[in-house]
Amino acid sequence: MYDSFFFWTVLVLVFLLAGLVKGVTGMGLPTVAMGLMGLLMSPAEAVAMLLMPSLVTNVWQCASGGHALPLLRRFWPMLLAIALATTFGMGVLVYADPTKTGFALGVALLLYALYALLAPSVQVPARWERLLSPVIGLLTGLITGATGVFVMPAVPYLQALNLDKDALVQMLGLSFTISTLALGAGLYWQGAWQLGLFGVSSWAIAPALAGMWLGQLLRARISAKRFKQIFLVFLSLLGLQLALGPWL
Template structure:
């Protein structure tokens, strides 16, 4: 256990597992927020770089499961093709931005991410909507994909902006959950490979990342049961509330 938890106390280990269970539960219920909850929670007892490394492997596994749940490979391929421009742009910018982790101040990154998410989520929750014209869909996916990838490569978090975009498009619940699983899964794989190169994911941090698979999947299983009982309207409202909480937490971390 010392190899996995880097000589943490028993209380700290219980806290780390509890945070990861919670992250998995919220992931199962809404389809996102796993990296945000894990990073913000684990970073209180671990160095930020170790906290980021810890989420990489469980994020890949949980998103593969999410993308295949309720439709299998064929359904995942269909939604991946539908959002291929967004996914391609996201991956390119994750690789580029991951090389800048040691350059940009983390508080700047967190404020850049948290503020807009809170504003957009409150805007949509208020009942107001905005629509993207079909002829502007491609350019909007490039812009939002680039922003998500850039912030994801820097902070390991690209979910909130992606989910805000999909929610604004009124994406049906099952399709939104499936496409976020695909997007987050391939993004996590690319981020993991990028951080193998940067040294963030190494022989010291890999055991912790592998260990965290179990509590994530247990939490996700419980969260899936909640998601299955939500209709489209309730799912959208729950998603927006989680976005607001996540955004405010990012702002808090940035200011502190």
Template sequence: MSDNSIVMLFLPAELISVHLLAAFAIAALAGAVKGMVGFAMPMILVSGLSLFLPPDIALAGLILPTLVTNGMQALRQGGQAAWQSMKRFRIFLLIGLVFLLASAQLVRVLPQDIMLILIGAPITLFAVLQLFGIAIPISRATPRVEAIVAAFAGFIGGFSGIWGPPTVAYLTALGTEKREQMRVQGVIYGLGAVALLVAHIGSGVMRADTAPFSLLLIPPAIFGMWIGGRLQDRINQVTFRRATLVVLLVAGANLLRRGLMY
């Protein structure tokens, strides 16, 4: 039995050996970026994997690596610190969870071109705003504003696996201290990843033939995250973050192009 035949027994039919190697490289890159700035793994994974996989399989692939790496990020300063962050942002977590679970069911309903546009648009908008230094003028976290941002993040995250941009924009607008922001992102994204897993077991995205693919992406994602963490102390984070935003802008624009030309 050939290598490709063995792969076909356990993975989606769209995956062949060369695609697996490409998926591993994308997962490592996503992990490295996450290790540097604390977010962007789902965006890079879904953008990269969607180049050669259907959106639902790309979404399935990112679920488990995102869950594991966010858990590592959330618990980096210990469980007590993570619990305090959960208490502080409990409204965001609750509202985001509700909207994430609700919108997850859209994966099987939305046409592929619409899904690509809905994923690409927030990525592109976020990258453009950040590159031009446009911030949301929020002086303090009011329950109403927190609920609105959480609803949008959860809605986008449910059908795309991407809820980072509005979350990062919100935390940045609040002037959240760097270490706390990294931890809060890990907590929010980690709990969101748990909800995403549960939601897409129900939606059928995470199933017997897609779960092994997602499992295989965990090691390269962790390896990449380790590299990113090591680089964080050696490379100017502002410069690297700007370069990351350029990459995300290209990725988001590519998803929009595919959606518009589908």
């Protein structure tokens, strides 16, 4: 499959679109890539495909701004929990029935899209942060290990802390970078790491960066809020397709 013209065309288009979404909204590359590649292959293979473009784009995101060290000091329990739970939870994604993991991926995408569309106004009191951060990290890591999607519940939680806009973007980059590294470590730990897939993933970096660049240009010309709404509707339909796949 990996040497066909169809596969490479799909790979370029998927990561171009995923990068464009990230360029406009600041997030969404792994979510879009997992959802679309999950239509063609097992979630474990889809994870291997997104590792390099996700890592490069998220390192870029978390390196911009001057909040990295304060954020690391503040959120290290959450990030450590994400890393450990993702790494050791990858057995679900690697060894479970692909039909079941595809269903779980679809449910995760659908729940995230519905949550973001409804946009409930939630605030987390500062006094709860020390207790909640490692719990949120653990839950995020378990969901990531089972589905390859690392937005829930970390993204809503971080948004509820009322971080400064720049700090929030950088913290999301840190969280996504840790999740991506943990996914790679989990694949290696479970014996599912394939050098060939690493090479294919590296080729996806270029379209992902091109998509980000186009997304940043597009962000200046359209309503980011309207674009996000369209993206979330698309994501909810994609999640529904994956979740219902075993019965269609």
